[in-house]
Amino acid sequence: MSSIKLTLELACTSExxxxxxxxxxxxxxxxxxxxxxxxxxxxxxxxxxxxxTILGLAGHPQPLGITFRYGQDRGVMTLAAAGGTPNLAALPVLLLWLYPEKLPIAYSVHVTERPELAVWT
Structure with a gap:
């Protein structure tokens, strides 16, 4: 089964x-x-x-499949795929609602078996 690799860094405050x-x-x-x-x-x-609204945007009951970590020293939040199956339909919409002041937000996604076919969003 294919897995999807996603990593996104977003400069932001702890709030x-x-x-x-x-x-x-x-x-x-x-x-x-x-x-x-x-x-x-x-x-x-x-x-x-x-x-x-949140359940509709997240596509509940499908799991979000995304974890995050905030590095206060750099002021960067890192989002990453969890288990190789991030909910790619939900992520851009949630980011739009949560961080409208940070647009545009760009990230690339690729299937681990074919990294040369990355798609930028």
């Missing part, structure tokens, strides 16, 4: 990185408890119906 962390945590909680609610701070980003 901006916390936005992605809040979404990722909420999606993990929904995986364990279908009635889980997102934290209140996501209402400012996604609106009063943030739960429905």
């Amino acid at each position: 901006e990185a916390a936005r992605f962390a809040a979404v990722e945590l909420f999606l993990a909680e929904v995986g364990e408890d279908a009635e889980a609610e997102p934290p209140a701070e996501l209402d400012a980003i996604f609106g009063a119906r943030s739960r429905e």
Whole structure:
């Protein structure tokens, strides 16, 4: 089975990185408890119906398949594919909602068996 390699670095503050962390945590909680609610701070980003908006954007119940790490020393958040199956339909839309002030955001994706066929988005 093919796997997809994705790595994206985004210069941001720790507060901006916390936005992605809040979404990722909420999606993990929904995986364990279908009635889980997102934290209140996501209402400012996604609106009063943030739960429905986030689940719709993320393609729930499909897993997001993306992990992140924030390096405060460099001020960079790194997103990476988890398990070789990132939800590539959800990622650009979530980034648009979470970081509209950072547009345009570009990243490349390729199947590990054919790295020469990278696609830039």
